[in-house]
Amino acid sequence: MHFDIRRMRNKGRPLKRKEFDRLQPFRGDVYIRHDERTPLKRVSLIAEILKVGPSAPTLPKLYDVAIHGMATNGLVITGYEYIDGVAYAQSWHCRTP
Secondary structure, eight states: OEEEEEESEETTEEOOHHHHHHOOOEEEEEEEEEESSOTTSSOEEEEEEEESSTTOOOOOOEEEEEEEEEETTEEEEEEEEEETTEEEEEEEEEEOO
């Protein structure tokens, strides 16, 4: 499903409301699935963004994801992202464009 996605944390630290509001959203197709090949060395439910265009930016995958809120036009997906081999808590705020 296509969403405008904004990260809610920076290296595990929650963003302040002003920081969050200033973020430019990533547009993409959110795909949630089980994956056996993960940095966790076990099966994990992951969320990833499939690009909508060849030059569109993307975000790191989220591992051990859960949906923490859902409404008519959006949802919040929470999990762990790996940046340079370090796991950080991360949440994606996803809204329909």
